[in-house]
Amino acid sequence: MTCKNEKHYDALALFSGGLDSILSVKVLQAQGLSVLALHFVSPFYGTPDKVGFWRREYGIDVRPVVLERDYLRTVLLSPKHGYGKCLNPCVDCHAYMVRMAKALMPAYGARIIITGEVVGQRPMSQRRDAMNSVRKDAAAEDVLLRPLSAKVMEPSEVEKRGLVDRERLYGFSGRSRVAQMELAAELGITKIPTPAGGCMLTxxxxxxxxxxxxxxxxxxxxxxxxxxxxxxxxxxxxxxxxxxxxxxxxxxxxxxxxxxxxxxxxxxxxxxxxxxxxxxxxxxxxxxxxxxxxxxxxxxxxxxxxxxxxxxxxxxxxxxxxxxxxxxxxxxxxxxxxxxxxxxxxxxxxxxxxx
Structure with a gap:
């Protein structure tokens, strides 16, 4: 059941404001799909003061989502997949945000959740097995899509159902940013976010x-x-x-x-x-x-x-x-x-x- 007075979107995106998350949104917009970017905010990450800039500069609708005490209880204190080098429960954190996005889908009539994840880019949360764990733990097998790495992964249910054109998705992998920079230029993105100011839990x-x-x-x-x-x-x-x-x-x-x-x-x-x-x-x-x-x-x-x-x-x-x-x-x-x-x-x- 959708909420009244809410604009409908085809997809909801996990949006950090980094280049990969911007590109994932623009890739779907290029296919004619409307996307609402969810910018999660906690004491450890999030810059909600940039929402206006993202809307103006990149043409992306952004909604801040504040993570409350439940996030601390279920993710920070009890990470199923453990911590990284410091106090970062990256896999559990990603799964939690995907679950929150899935819970919001009916309010916007959305049928897809996207992230800017790239296989192999980060050692803990973007390993192939970790990305599979996120999908399963969030019970999002039928709705989750990684547009930037889709072609180096098994076709998702989103692609199989024809909600997006797989041929217009990408197959990025590894830590190099060359492919992303090339895609940014192709999409007319001139202001590239500085890769800094990430999660303080790391x-x-x-x-x-x-x-x-x-x-x-x-x-x-x-x-x-x-x-x-x-x-x-x-x-x-x-x-x-x-x-x-x-x-x-x-x-x-x-x-x-x-x-x-x-x-x-x-x-x-x-x-x-x-x-x-x-x-x-x-x-x-x-x-x-x-x-x-x-x-x-x-x-x-x-x-x-x-x-x-x-x-x-x-x-x-x-x-x-x-x-x-x-x-x-x-x-x-x-x-x-x-x-x-x-x-x-x-x-x-x-x-x-x-x-």
Whole structure:
């Protein structure tokens, strides 16, 4: 049953905004098919601010789709196919997005799901067996099409049913981008996306931060990981402290403050926004607040310059309650606040909840 007032499309596309996803959409458009691009957004990937640009520059209808807590529970915490080098559950992630796209098909009257995957381009998610696993796990055997690699794969049900012309699809494979660049030129695509800004779960530094959150909270939400993206993240004895890097970062951090968070502010000197996240059922004792205040105060250059070796007052606010601590600013404290390093925490990945 289709929803009223929704424009109908022939196909839904998993759309990252990279060249391959753009090409896959344009290939179907060249066959006269209408395509809606679904741009999935999570704390780890997605640039919804580019939707307008994609529409104007490439003539592609794009709809952002925000991944919520269920994604974290079923994919990040419990990947059936495991993780890649860092904390990336690529195969399970792709299958999840295909399932979401399939669930949206009736609303748009769509009969096809496409992706920009190319056989052999990525070592984990774009192996032939991994791509087959995605199709099966998402129960999308009858609707899923990879336009850029169709000719080096068995004909899909979409092709067999005549919904697309197989002869006008492609047989790209491997890591070379030469064929894609040639196709882009042929299709009149002149602004080639920079191949950067991908999934942060594939990167060592953010993965270390995320893994600490996964181990500390039984049921983390997107907001917990978003907090990790917006500042310098320090841990001590199971407590997380986030310190703003600059003016923009400070503004973003303030927007993420929750009622149960601890907000650290120097009373007499400017300082970066500093948030202590209190996890459910784990309130901070007074000695932890004081230790964190000592550490937070050390990030105020003006306090260090104008009051060297002197105590400063740090206000710690939670909800409507404020407590003040007189502390001597220092990066070296009894609790030893430190940024998580992948080499120190990677073993904890094996201890995550799995099914």
């Amino acid at each position: 990167e060592i530094a953010p993965s270390a931060r995320y893994l600490k959150v996964l181990r500390a909270i039984a049921d983390p939400g997107p907001e917990d990981f978003e907090l990790c993206n917006q500042g310098r993240v320090y841990w001590a004895d199971g407590h997380m402290l986030v310190v703003g890097r600059n003016k923009i970062g400070n503004e973003r951090l303030r927007a993420l403050v929750q009622d149960t968070d601890l907000l650290f502010d120097l009373r007499d000197y400017p300082s970066p926004v500093t948030i202590g996240r209190q996890f459910p059922g784990k309130p901070w004792p007074e000695e932890v607040m004081r230790d964190a205040a000592t550490f937070a105060a050390s990030f105020s250059p003006k306090a260090l310059r104008e009051a060297p070796g002197q105590a400063v007052v740090v206000a710690v606010t939670c909800g409507g309650t404020t407590r003040e601590f007189s502390v001597l600013p220092s990066r070296v404290t009894p609790l030893g606040w430190a940024e998580p390093r992948w080499e120190d925490v990677r073993a904890e990945r094996k201890e995550l909840v799995t099914v």
